[in-house]
Amino acid sequence: MQLIKNIFKFPRIIYFFIPIIIIVLLLSFLPINAVEISSIEFIGEANLAKSLTLQKTEIGGLSGITYNAKNNLYYAISDDRGQKANARFYTLKIDLSKGFLQNGKVIPVSVTTLLNENGQTFRSGETDTEGIALTNKATVFISSEGDAAKLINPFIKEFSLSSGREIATLPIPNKFLPNKSGNQGIRNNLAFESLTITPDKKHLFTATENALIQDGIAAKANIGTPCRILQYNLLNNQPEKEFLYQTESVSPFLNVTGKFASGLPDLLALDNQGHFLSLERSFTGLGFAISLFQVSLEGSDDIHQINSLLAVDSKNIKPVQKKLLLDLRTLDVLLDNIEGLTLGPKLPDGQQSLILISDNNFNFLQRTQILAFKIKIETPLIRLLRRLLPNLNP
Template sequence: MQLIKKTFVMPRIIYLFISIIIISFLFTNLPSSAVEVSNIEFIGEATLPKGLIFKKTEVGGLSGITYNAKNNLYYAISDDRGQKAAARFYTLKIDLSKGSLKKSGVIPVDVTTLLNENDQTFRPSETDTEGIALTNKSTVFISSEGDSTKLINPFIKEFSLSFGKEITTLSIPNKFLPDKTGKQGIRNNLAFESLTITPDKKNLFTATENALIQDGVAAKPNIGSPCRILQYNLLNGQPEKEFLYQTEPVSPFLNLTGKFASGLPDLLALDNQGHFLSLERSFTGLGFAISLFQVSLEQADDIHHIDSLLAIDFKNIKPIQKKLLLDLKTLDVLLDNIEGLTLGPKLPDGQQSLILVSDNNFNSLQRTQILAFKMKIETPLIRLLRRLLPNLNR
């Protein structure tokens, strides 16, 4: 009888042992920190009062936002070109402690003026600061779109978090710089809106909001635009790779104003393997269209050696892969000019929070709007276990 029991017990142990080996092998051959958003849920909206004055500055133009987990604070960059006050970023408290965002849940707590390498404020119209990303050195990188009409170059600079003092400047590849001929470089107000740093703090990414002049057309009704994602190695401060990002064609709906704008205002790194959230924003004449995408660079071609996409047959270039995560028009919310996004803290239920912020353009008809979401983020191991054990989440 004992022999019969052993005969039945041994295969179970062997099967378990084999299963552990297979799972371990698959896990060790996957990028363990590569993630995927499996669900996203809206958890609240807040707006700042119109014309809010804080420490002698008007709070507005919030075009990018980043989160400091150490002190549970957010830093939001204003794109004021020095018309209301000097270039600056705001420190905000956003209360998600109850698992949602209430209407009064956002409070400015500080403002930091940016200082150039000479310890002076930037001159009016010298900057168009749009993106902000926190490092692990008590500094932030900030991107400026420049002004191609005045041949003012875009920049990506590192500033002290405490004093706003410029520390370093990253070099911008020549293909992005405007020239006198008007045949090269960024388009005005369609340059480096986005900025994000990978969790390991080794790489920084930015992107053009629309195509470089020599790469293709700016976005038009029903026509997308070929943007470039630019990757920097923060260990040496040098640009390394570039990738093609094609924005979605957008159809205007009842465009009575005749105005149309569409592009890529922000990216958010989810891991160290080239997975992001991207934000696409369009003004269609009757409000704003906002979409969130999951983005992967894994299969994309590096195009840093190509100075002009129009000079080659770029149909053969593999662009970044993207998948629609959320079309915000499905929310019961009147959307404003959403331009920035960042991960926030873990919520009480353990899920990851996500914050979006709008640029009100210092326009009395617009709002500084903050939207909050919670996301379920899964690693490859969890996805593998779900396939092997369908009842895992039941």
């Protein structure tokens, strides 16, 4: 009789270990460092004074921003084409120590003029600098849209943080370069606005703000546009992959002027597994439509060998996955021309901050606007544990 009892005790031990074995197996297949944003909360705005100057340079045109956690400073690139001053980026302090942002808490610190490889300033009209991303080598990568109308190529260059001098240039695939025939390459002022580097500093990403000429139409009212995300390997500074990013269609509102513009002005790498925040911005005739999306490259097709999307059946191409996180029009905020975003420091409650910044176009009717958010980031491990243990609150 005791033997029979012992036989029936053995399976109970197995039942105890089965859930543990299942969890271990699941975790072994999960990309532990991959992240997902589970919530986003607006925590304030600040606006720089109009016509504010620093070092005899007007502050404006801030199209991209990146954060240096080591010294709690931000670097913001100006898209001034040399009309107000030489190509440059600004160093800013943004005070989030109280867990929110308010006017007076964004302080410009310095101006760094960009110098070419010969140590000279760039000529007026030679650059249209839009994106900026910090490395771990006391340098920043900066992207320029160039000028397609004048056949000035876009570029992605690395500059010293301290001197502003050019250190390296990344090669741009030919399909992105404008030609005399006007049948290929970037569209004017719709090129490399975005720039981001993965946390492990191994890959850099940029994207066209709108479609290449040979890929499709530019964004119009109620019509999106097929952008290309371009991936670089920073171990050899070579381009290696491209992905299709389709922007959302946006309806204009009271567009009495008939002017409309829409596109992808910035990307932000969240991890090393191909997850991003994307910023889509549209001028709708009456104000701006700004949206934040979570983006994943998982399952999307590499299109770097396709020179023209119009020359293939693009319906068979799997674009990147997108999920709307926030339509900023739902906030009680008068939005300006938001073009840049970056992660900031951890807030007092331990949550991650996010900063957005606007390009005022050096227009007196516009503002240099900084918006702050609190985002909750979860790894697959935390999401799995939350499902298994609903009361878990890490």
